[in-house]
Amino acid sequence: MLLTRKSVELLAPVGNWEVLEAAVKAGADAVYLGGKHFNMRMHRTDTNFDNEMLKKAIAYAHQHDVHLYITINNLLSDQEIEPMREYLQYLETIKPDALLVQDLAVLELVRELGITIPLHTSVMMNTHNEHAINKLKEYGITRIVVGREMTLSELSLFKERTGIEVEYFMHGDMCISESGQCIHSGVVFGQSGNRGRCLKPCRWAYKLIDENTGEVLDADSPGPYKLALNDMCMYRNIPELIQAGVYSFKIEGRMRTAAFVEGIVKTYRRAIDSYIADPWGYTTDEADWKDLYENRSRDFTTTFALGQPTAKDIGFSGRREPRFFSQAVKEAGLSAPIVDKINPIAIKQPEKQQLAIRVADLASVKAVCQNGANVVYIGGESFKPVKVWTLVEIKEAIKIADSYQAKIVIDTPRTTMRRECSELEQFFIALNQIKPAGIMVSNLGSLSLAKRLTNLPVQADFSFNTFNHLSVKFLKDNGAVMAVASLEASYPQVCDMLAASPLPVEVIVHGATESMICDHNLPAMSLGFNPLENPEFCDRHYALLDTAKEVHPIRIDQYGRNHILFAKDLCLLPYLAKLQGVTSYRIEAQHYTAELAGLLTKTYRSELDKIKANEAAYQYDPEVLEAIKKISPRELGSGAYRYRISR
Amino acid sequence: MWKIYKLNLSKEVYILFHIGILQLTQNLDDAVRGFKQGLQNLGIQAKFTYLNADGKVEILPELAQKLVDSGVDLIFSCSTPAAKAAQRVTGEIPILFTPVFDPVSVKLVDSMQSPGANITGMSGMVQAQDKITLIQELLPTAKKIGVLYHTADDNTLIETNNFCAAAANLLTIQKIAIQTAADISLLEEKLAADIDALFLPIGRIVEENFSSIAYYADMMEIPIIASHGPNVVMGALGALIANHAALGIECANQAKSILVDKKLIHDIPVGITKMPEILLNSFVADNLGIELSAELQKKAKEIYA
Numbered sequence: 001m002l003l004t005r006k007s008v009e010l011l012a013p014v015g016n017w018e019v020l021e022a023a024v025k026a027g028a029d030a031v032y033l034g035g036k037h038f039n040m041r042m043h044r045t046d047t048n049f050d051n052e053m054l055k056k057a058i059a060y061a062h063q064h065d066v067h068l069y070i071t072i073n074n075l076l077s078d079q080e081i082e083p084m085r086e087y088l089q090y091l092e093t094i095k096p097d098a099l100l101v102q103d104l105a106v107l108e109l110v111r112e113l114g115i116t117i118p119l120h121t122s123v124m125m126n127t128h129n130e131h132a133i134n135k136l137k138e139y140g141i142t143r144i145v146v147g148r149e150m151t152l153s154e155l156s157l158f159k160e161r162t163g164i165e166v167e168y169f170m171h172g173d174m175c176i177s178e179s180g181q182c183i184h185s186g187v188v189f190g191q192s193g194n195r196g197r198c199l200k201p202c203r204w205a206y207k208l209i210d211e212n213t214g215e216v217l218d219a220d221s222p223g224p225y226k227l228a229l230n231d232m233c234m235y236r237n238i239p240e241l242i243q244a245g246v247y248s249f250k251i252e253g254r255m256r257t258a259a260f261v262e263g264i265v266k267t268y269r270r271a272i273d274s275y276i277a278d279p280w281g282y283t284t285d286e287a288d289w290k291d292l293y294e295n296r297s298r299d300f301t302t303t304f305a306l307g308q309p310t311a312k313d314i315g316f317s318g319r320r321e322p323r324f325f326s327q328a329v330k331e332a333g334l335s336a337p338i339v340d341k342i343n344p345i346a347i348k349q350p351e352k353q354q355l356a357i358r359v360a361d362l363a364s365v366k367a368v369c370q371n372g373a374n375v376v377y378i379g380g381e382s383f384k385p386v387k388v389w390t391l392v393e394i395k396e397a398i399k400i401a402d403s404y405q406a407k408i409v410i411d412t413p414r415t416t417m418r419r420e421c422s423e424l425e426q427f428f429i430a431l432n433q434i435k436p437a438g439i440m441v442s443n444l445g446s447l448s449l450a451k452r453l454t455n456l457p458v459q460a461d462f463s464f465n466t467f468n469h470l471s472v473k474f475l476k477d478n479g480a481v482m483a484v485a486s487l488e489a490s491y492p493q494v495c496d497m498l499a500a501s502p503l504p505v506e507v508i509v510h511g512a513t514e515s516m517i518c519d520h521n522l523p524a525m526s527l528g529f530n531p532l533e534n535p536e537f538c539d540r541h542y543a544l545l546d547t548a549k550e551v552h553p554i555r556i557d558q559y560g561r562n563h564i565l566f567a568k569d570l571c572l573l574p575y576l577a578k579l580q581g582v583t584s585y586r587i588e589a590q591h592y593t594a595e596l597a598g599l600l601t602k603t604y605r606s607e608l609d610k611i612k613a614n615e616a617a618y619q620y621d622p623e624v625l626e627a628i629k630k631i632s633p634r635e636l637g638s639g640a641y642r643y644r645i646s647r
Numbered sequence: 648m649w650k651i652y653k654l655n656l657s658k659e660v661y662i663l664f665h666i667g668i669l670q671l672t673q674n675l676d677d678a679v680r681g682f683k684q685g686l687q688n689l690g691i692q693a694k695f696t697y698l699n700a701d702g703k704v705e706i707l708p709e710l711a712q713k714l715v716d717s718g719v720d721l722i723f724s725c726s727t728p729a730a731k732a733a734q735r736v737t738g739e740i741p742i743l744f745t746p747v748f749d750p751v752s753v754k755l756v757d758s759m760q761s762p763g764a765n766i767t768g769m770s771g772m773v774q775a776q777d778k779i780t781l782i783q784e785l786l787p788t789a790k791k792i793g794v795l796y797h798t799a800d801d802n803t804l805i806e807t808n809n810f811c812a813a814a815a816n817l818l819t820i821q822k823i824a825i826q827t828a829a830d831i832s833l834l835e836e837k838l839a840a841d842i843d844a845l846f847l848p849i850g851r852i853v854e855e856n857f858s859s860i861a862y863y864a865d866m867m868e869i870p871i872i873a874s875h876g877p878n879v880v881m882g883a884l885g886a887l888i889a890n891h892a893a894l895g896i897e898c899a900n901q902a903k904s905i906l907v908d909k910k911l912i913h914d915i916p917v918g919i920t921k922m923p924e925i926l927l928n929s930f931v932a933d934n935l936g937i938e939l940s941a942e943l944q945k946k947a948k949e950i951y952a
Contacts, residue, residue: 016680018680189858189862199858199859205829255673255676256673257673257676257679257697257699259668259695259697259699260697260699297701319703320703321702322672322673322701322702323672323673323674323701323702323855324828324855324856325855325856325858326856326859327829327831327832327856327859328829328832328859329832329835329859329862329863330832330835332866546832547829547832547833548832548833549832549833642866644934645930
């Protein structure tokens with residue numbers, strides 16, 4: 001590849017006018033910033049740009065031959081769609097160089113309004129494969145921001161296969177969870193990280209324990225901040241980044257001061273220019289590196305760019321943590337959620353309603369079918385030490401379900417990179433023969449693949465972060481037959497979506513739900529074992545114990561990804577009658593025994609039948625929960641239903 | 648050493664000063680922004696050496712020394728520890744501080760009126776009596792107030808004492824002490840259900856981790872009166888605050904007195920905010936079923952929805 005000054009873009013974060021001037025002066029090729037609404041930095045009212053300032057900022061940037069991108073990368077509630085429509089129309093008149101988006105609804109709106117501004121996917125869109133990228137290109141996406149869990153070789157591959165422009169967070173603060181897939185702050189605090197209000201539970205102090213015995217496993221650890229990922233810094237790897245095909249070198253930090261941004265931009269500017277001028281003769285400028293290092297906030301990491309991170313990539317001691325945003329809290333139990341105080345809006349009940357249960361093994365398939373399940377989800381991630389579903393077992397499950405007039409729908413992994421996509425292609429073709437009732441997918445790439453390779457009905461799972469009816473429309477337009485409401489949405493927000501949804505909607509009403517999905521092996525990083533040498537270590541059930549004494553189980557899937565569960569399992573049994581317009585009530589029982597899965601099915605079946613028989617006279621009896629509480633592995637909670645609005 | 652500039656006060660001549668900024672945390676960005684804005688408004692051109700400890704109190708002395716070594720004409724220090732660190736490394740270079748709550752108690756200055764050799768600034772104090780008045784206006788029936796304070800923060804202790812003293816005959820106070828940030832995790836066990844409101848004095852640990860405090864208070868339907876502006880956005884019912892940006896602007900005026908007007912620092916009293924601002928949160932008020940009076944709404948500088 002022959003390099004020119006145009007081969008690379010240095011992209012700087014801007015929170016206010018002073019930073020804008022500083023970034024431009026320091027040599028940024030492009031800047032990104034947010035308006036007063038709909039962006040990922042919503043904690044402060046005095047940062048970000050109002051409409052008039054946005055216009056001036058664009059004029060200023062263009063005068064200096066600098067591109068300006070506007071972040072509209074929040075999930076939207078139905079109440080926010082109209083304001084977003086107006087905002088998009090305004091943005092069309094001031095012509096920024098691109099918009100960064102997360103919510104699929106924005107893609108719908110852009111199409112509907114004929115917006116001509118190029119679109120970039122936010123890192124929050126969690127794009128991992130070429131199938132997703134090809135789909136996104138149909139919607140005007142010209143660039144994707146790649147997640148930190150991608151290696152440079154992985155991103156090179158899909159860049160080559162799709163020709164998409166790649167933007168990469170190469171310096172600054174990082175999430176340990178896959179972006180867009182952390183719902184911890186949203187569910188616990190009603191302040192969603194996907195809506196710019198993250199309170200950073202990943203920066204809490206934790207002990208690593210054995211979930212079953214409670215034994216503290218990391219008494220000798222260097223510190224309690226198990227999830228406190230260091231700051232990304234690719235300064236020493238600029239040649240690798242450029243040669244991997246990264247076009248836009250993105251600096252994180254829209255809350256940062258002018259002096260901070262100016263310093264970082266200048267340093268990278270010099271390095272990039274120097275590499276482009278003479279790649280052969282380039283060496284890292286050690287004085288600049290020293291300056292960058294000495295003025296660092298946290299210690300540095302290259303996360304997954306160059307390979308799997310280890311313990312050195314975590315700031316265990318917390319000493320360099322610039323500030324904390326919250327402390328651990330006890331998760332909300334079943335008492336006093338806001339749903340008690342709100343009367344449901346009248347939504348027409350769908351003609352057919354179903355009870356669906358996700359389970360981990362054949363024994364559970366049988367148990368839930370015997371107790372009245374209409375649909376059973378199997379497949380997807382299997383959590384160690386439970387074995388992965390084989391084709392033979394899937395056939396067996398279908399046979400069992402058939403005998404109870406129940407349906408089997410096949411789940412697929414939440415994250416699908418190169419390996420998982422290749423496996424999925426073969427799997428989908430096999431499913432055409434096995435003929436389950438449907439397929440559940442968790443990302444746009446899997447959706448595209450499933451539509452291309454099978455004729456089976458395809459449902460879109462909660463990983464799509466479906467927060468409003470327009471994102472459901474997107475899913476419908478792309479061939480999905482059912483959507484799942486986001487676990488971060490509050491009760492009124494779910495109702496708004498249900499009322500306007502163009503597709504049947506599933507609501508998760510019970511079960512162990514995941515707060516984060518991480519590509520890091522957290523126990524291995526804390527305890528220092530190598531999963532390749534000691535695979536049996538991954539069969540143990542680990543958990544994180546926080547300072548509110550809550551226990552967050554860690555489950556490791558067949559790909560090695562770590563799923564962190566909430567400390568309390570969701571239970572909406574008391575509110576079933578208030579959940580009108582729901583087509584599918586779902587229980588997440590893949591972390592339960594067959595016995596509990598069966599009991600839950602029986603209980604929910606019975607309550608749903610009672611409601612259906614006589615809705616007006618139905619009264620919830622808390623007694624029905626007692627047997628469930630007795631054999632549930634964790635306490636029960638109401639999740640985001642505690643809040644009037646998930647902010 | 649403080650360089651002597653030949654001043655020509657006609658406007659065409661730019662005066663270039665070298666100003667060091669020593670900041671403790673991102674929380675104080677507004678003060679820095681206000682200070683720079685103030686200097687700009689006054690037509691003072693300055694080159695800045697900006698050092699931010701990013702919350703690491705222990706590196707402040709080293710950063711302060713760096714500023715001294717770089718030959719700055721003045722140090723603008725944000726927070727009490729930053730001011731103390733600067734004071735320890737130089738008795739000559741002028742130091743300005745904000746938002747130090749009570750600079751006399753923490754022995755930064757001899758007195759508010761005659762601060763000392765090379766240091767003065769703007770206090771971030773809002774009178775406890777004024778805060779109590781706001782509580783009474785916001786929650787006229789409130790009798791019992793919880794005061795949540797971090798025991799390892801000098802400024803917090805001062806304000807807690809001031810507040811309790813001022814409340815003596817007006818309100819029943821229940822003090823709730825936390826020793827570490829992690830104590831907030833178990834706040835549920837310490838919050839009494841019968842308190843009518845929770846008052847948060849100034850202090851970094853409580854301000855930063857506000858959302859966890861609000862989480863428990865919200866669960867128990869207890870309104871929070873905060874002392875830090877951003878906490879109102881995040882879910883406090885209201886606050887009476889000294890605007891950090893405004894304090895920064897006042898510090899810029901003091902900087903002009905020192906650098907341009909050549910006034911002796913000893914003659915520049917420590918300033919105190921003249922117009923504390925009322926901030927309210929109507930979303931929280933709605934959730935708690937609290938009505939914000941028209942009068943209060945009118946007086947409020949900002950109402951967050």
